[in-house]
Amino acid sequence: MENEIKKEKNMSPITSIIIVIALITGTSLYTVRLPKNQETETLLPPTQLNKNTISFQNGVELPVRWKDMGVKMVEAGVIDKAKFENLYSQRGGLSETEKKLLTSNNNENLVITPENSGVILNMLWAFGLANKNPILENGPMMDKRYGGAGNFASTGGWTLSKGGAMGHYSMHSFIKLTNEQQDLVERVAKNIYxxxxxxxxxxxxxxxxxxxxxxxxxxASQGVNETDMYKFALKVNALWFPDQYESIKTFFASKNMDWNTADPKKILSSEYSSASGYQKVLSQIKPQPQKGGAGCGA
Incomplete structure (x- = not known):
């Protein structure tokens, strides 16, 4: 097996991030990595989301209570509150609701909108990075061929913690899943691109x-079933990648496929939602105007 390393196209603002294309049994595996021995700022300014029919302009209430998770992450140093607030002070500041996600012990269900999707992304990024889970400890992130889990954009790109990101990587038991819940997470995770x-x-x-x-x-920890996990995962992906999912919806329409009744699991599969699947979709429809993208930074 040979690895070809090249810079990702259209990512000139992130000169530090490279794409590793590992050719495994004829299948391309794209891996977002950071170069070794280089301290680089990977936090990006917010993208301007395209206001479209999939982006749920009124917001989506997720079936998870945030409770005091923000407080716990601040106390553990996963989120440095001063760094987090300083980042957003350059973007107009956090709203009162967003501030409460870091400071309140009694937050209700998370609500994600086109306006706060970046904040929710960063909150979930911190949680996903830090919460102890076998996927992080025994999964592909730990494959020796990549030189360690700290070389990826999901780890090296997180600069809003106290201390280095790897000092928090799968280090905090914020929630503990049962064996059944862990199996559910792994099964669904393998089908979401x-x-x-x-x-x-x-x-x-x-x-x-x-x-x-x-x-x-x-x-999973709050009892959401597999069908609903896919349903809400698609809504969140559509808010993080609004232009891409508008194009996928256009493709569905061109094939006389009803987007509203399509199986979210199928839409989230590699056939449509992976980078290569999405490029195949684009090749079969008229070019769509791209008003916003989604960079791999806070």
Whole structure:
């Protein structure tokens, strides 16, 4: 097996992030990594989300109570509150509701909207990175060929903690899953892809992947069933990648497939939601105007 390393296209603002294409039995595996021996800022400014029919402009209430999770992560140092607030002070500041996610012990269900999707992404990124889970400890992230879990964008790109990100990687038991819940998370994670790379959530090498892993853990711990996990995962992905899912919806329409009745599990599969699957979709429809993207940074 040979690895070809090249810079990802259209990511000039993130000169530090490279894409490793591992050719495994004829299948391309895209892995977002950071170069060794280089301290680089990977936090990106927010993208302007495209207001479209999939992006749920009124927001989506997720079936998970946040409770005091933000407080716990701040106390553990996974989130440095000063760094987090400083980042958003450059973007107009956090809303009162967003501040409560870090400071309140009694938060209700998370609500994600086009406006706060970046904040929710970063909250879930921190949780997915830090919560102790066998996927992080025994899964593809630990494959020796990648030189250690600390070389990925999902780990090296998290600079909003006290101390290095790897000092928190799978180190905090914020929630503990039963064996049945863990099996559910692993099964669903292996079937959820994202348009920024060709890896499933089971290989959370970028911020979107590890944030989705965190969301799956929270949903499983609070009794959400498998069908609903896929349903809400699709809604969240559509908010994180609005233009991409508009294009996928356009493709469905061109094939006389009803988006509203399509199986979320199928839409989230590698056939449509992986980077390579999405490129195949684009090749079969008229070019769509791209008003916003989703970078792998906070």
């Amino acid at each position: 994202r348009p920024c790379c060709d890896n499933s959530t089971y290989f959370p090498d970028c911020n979107h992947g590890i944030a989705m892993l965190g969301l799956l853990e929270l949903m």
